Amino acid sequence: MDTTTPARRSRLASRTFAAFSSYNYRAWFIGQLLSLIGSWMQSAAQGYLLFELTRSAAYLGYVGFISGVPTWLFTLVGGLVADRVPRRNLLVLIQISMMLPAFLLAGLTFSGIVQPWHILVLAAFNGIANAFDAPARQSFVVELVDNREHLTNAIALNSSMFNLGLVIGPALGGLVYALAGPGWCFTINGISFLAVIAALLLMRLPPFTPPSHTNNAWQDILDGLRYVAGNDLVRLLIVSLGITALFGFSLVTLIPAWAVNVLGGDERTNGLLLSARGVGALIAALTLASLGERSRRGKIWTLGSFVLPLGMFAFALIKWQLPSLALMALIGWGLLSMAINLNALIQSRVPDELRGRVMSIYSLTFMGSLPIGSLLAGEIAGRWGEQNAVLFNAAVLLAFALLVYWRRPVMRSIH
Secondary structure (H helix, E strand, C coil), X not given: CCCCCHHHHHHHHHHHCHHHHCHHHHHHHHHHHHHHHHHHXXXXXXXXXXXXXXXXXXXXXXXXXXXXXXXXXXXXXXXXXXXXXXXXHHHHHHHHHHHHHHXXXXXXXXXXXCCHHHHHHHHHHHHHHHHHHHHHHHHXXXXXXXXXXXXXXXXXXXXXXXXXXXXXXXXXXXXXXXXXXXXXXXXXXXXHHHHHHHHHHHCCCCCCCCCCCCCCHHHHXXXXXXXXXXXXXXXXXXXXXXXXXXXXXXXXHHHHHHHHHHCCCCHHHHHHHHHHHHHHHHHHHHHHHHHHHHCCHHHHHHHHHHHHHHHHHHHXXXXXXXXXXXXXXXXXXXXXXXXXXXXXXXXXXXXXHHHHHHHHHHHHHHHHHHHHHHHHHHHHHHHHCHHHHHHHHHHHHHHHHHHHHHHCHHHHCCC
16 A cells, blocks of 8 residues: 655656756756667667678677767867867757768668668767767756756766667667668667757757967866876776776676676577666665765765676676576666766866866767777677676675775765
8 A cells, every 4th residue: 555645756856857946957857868868779780780780690799889989089179179169050050960870770771771880880970979979967966956956867867868768769670670660760760869969959058158368279178187196086986987997887898708708698588688687776876866966976876886796796706597587687777877976076076167077088988998898798608608797897896885985985975
């Protein structure tokens, strides 16, 4: 029996969706969610189409690598640009630059002339756009909320939006692919960008105030790097993000092999494991959104830093599907509870004039670490097996959590 009073339910909903009190954030959430669903539709369809064209798993790796290289080359520049121009205008241009390749790929597919190299080239273009999109999008969140106390809530809701898109997009993409073909998946993705472009254009934002002074580009980029290097807490947060990406998020690389070699399953097992991770991540995002400004971010980060490796240790030692799914959800909770709090802790401490550049370092650390972590996990799994790879990663994460707990107790007390 539900004993929660209507008033309490109303207060809980109000806390969980506090950022929705800001018109700009509501517009952003709706437009971005629709766009994310389209992007995940394209991602799922593009991978399957490429495999159909080549029958080579290596090509799937090529796409990931080629789309990731621009992260290392352009993300810091993207952060500099995000600090020098109106972020809304920049994001509109980026959405257009991502929309056009989707329509181009749709045209190539409908015409029957699409080739693997077409997909690789377009993936590179999307990678360049993403390198500029990530720091602009991350630093734009603070402009979307009328009350800065709602910043953590907005970041948590962004994560819930991302994971909701991850749940809906691939499933919808698979259905459209089966019924109408991949070309329609790419077309729907192209159309979905119109939603976020419209949302951006409809926002009511104060006039952009350009920086009072600017140095040359490299000097400004170095200023962002110096700020991170010289701020003990921000530096620790960035290092923590890198460690989590290298040894935590890279676990997803092993899931297909885990489903077959460890659990004795098939592609359905693979899908269930990924979905379980998404469910745990969504629960983390909504939980943190409901806590809002009352949450002790440092304590929740600390809890996640121990939940993640302990969940991975248990996952590595169990070979039954049902408990593996539960543990994968726990791992997803640990990953997202850390990532959301790291983002909020950094954003709440960065001066506005450096926000784009610092968030570009955040994005570079996260996205640049993922392919390295995936490569390392795959190499260890290839030599010593998937279970030993997960145990190794869990040991590194646990050692880091203990080191921070003993040597940097300040992490547990920060808001």
